[in-house]
Amino acid sequence: MTDGIRPDINIGLSPAEKNDLEKLIGEFSAGQNKDPSGSSVEDIQKQLAAMKKLLARHGEMLMKFDSRMKAFYEIIRLTHEKTEIMNDRITTVIETIQRADEN
Numbered sequence: 001m002t003d004g005i006r007p008d009i010n011i012g013l014s015p016a017e018k019n020d021l022e023k024l025i026g027e028f029s030a031g032q033n034k035d036p037s038g039s040s041v042e043d044i045q046k047q048l049a050a051m052k053k054l055l056a057r058h059g060e061m062l063m064k065f066d067s068r069m070k071a072f073y074e075i076i077r078l079t080h081e082k083t084e085i086m087n088d089r090i091t092t093v094i095e096t097i098q099r100a101d102e103n
Contacts, residue, residue: 012068017061024057 013021027050 017064020057021061024054024061028054
């Protein structure tokens with residue numbers, strides 16, 4: 001992966017959420033570039049604590065995204081249901097008009 005070049009993140013996030021996500025990606029990338037050899041136990045514990053915090057942040061972000069997706073799914077489901085009802089009504093009107101023309 002090239003350093004410094006990231007595609008724009010555009011999944012319906014607010015500017016503040018985009019900035020947080022970019023910051024998390026930067027912190028994660030910086031954490032991966034460190035050389036783990038020769039690390040003391042204290043350094044490893046600090047890294048684990050930092051990773052735990054990052055994981056908690058990512059979990060919160062995923063939960064927010066999941067709740068948005070659930071709401072989006074419900075909107076799509078209700079729109080489909082409405083479309084089906086409207087199609088049934090239109091079919092009934094057409095059939096009624098055709099019967100009236102036959103008589």
